[in-house]
Amino acid sequence: MLQEDLYRSDRSSFVRNSRLLRRLSPAALEEMFRLAVHRSYPSNVVIVEQNTPADRLFLLVKGCARYFFITPDGKKAYLLWLTPGDAFGAASLLPEPSEFLVSTETSSESQVLMWKRPAIRALASRYPTLLENGLSIASDYLVWYLATHLSLISDTARDRLAHVLLSLARGIGRKHPKGISLEVTNEQLANTAHLTHFTVSRLLSKWQRRGALSKGRGRIILSHPELLLKYSKSSRTRS
Secondary structure (H helix, E strand, O other), X not given: OHHHHHHHOOHHHHHHHOOXXXXXXXXXXXXXXXXXXXXXXOOXXXXXXXXXXXXXXXXXXXXXXXXXXXXXXXXXXXXEEEOOOOEEOHHHHOOXXXXXXXXXXXXXXXXXXXXXXXXXXXXXXXXXXXXHHHHHHHHHHHXXXXXXXXXXXXXXXXXXXXXXXXXXXXXXXXXXXXXXXXXXXXXXXXXXXXXXXXXXXXXXXXXXXXXOEEEEOOEEEEOOOHHHHHHHHHHHHHO
C-alpha cells in the first residue's frame, strides 16, 4: 500500500529529497520499491540497536526518528535527527558483515521502507549509483562529526554555533541565489553545538537581524557566513 501511495502521490519530490534515491534510473527505482518491505512504527520505538548485526537498510518515508548511543556507563546520548527521505542502516551495504554503530528510534508515528542486506547489496551491485549515494551519506556523517568536534573546542555559545554552521556550510551546504542553503533544524544545531534549543533560536534570530543569515522551516540560508565569527569575536571582546 505504501509503495502504491508513493507512486500516486508526489513520488518525484520524495525521490528528489532522498539522498539514497537521487540519480537512480527509473528502472532502479521501480525495482527498489518493488523489493522494499513496508513497516509502520509507533512513537518511541527502537528500530535498530547498536552492536547488533547490520542486516537491514531503512528509508524513512513518514514521521521522524533519531540516532542515539548508549555510553559504557549507561547514559543515552542523542545524535542526529532523521526526517522523511533519510536512510539509516547503511552499514548493511558494506561487503563484510558488520554491526550497527548507533541505535535508531522513532520520535513520532513513522513509516519506513526496509531492505534486507542480501537484497540491498544485490541492488547496489546492479545499480552502482545506489552505492555512490551510500558513500555520499557517509560523507555527510563525517561533516556532522567535524562540526561537533569543532564546537567542543570553542569557548562561547556563539563560537560553538558559528563553527557548526560554517562546518556544515562547507560540507553539506548547497548554492542558493541568496547564499548557502542548509537543510537543518534548530534541534539538530542544538545537539551538535551542545546548546539549548532556546540559545540556538536566540542566536539565529540575532544573526538574522544583522543580515548574516535568514531562517525558514528546516532551512537556513547563510547570506554572509563571514559575519558569524565576526559578530562572535566582537561580542567576546566587549565582554
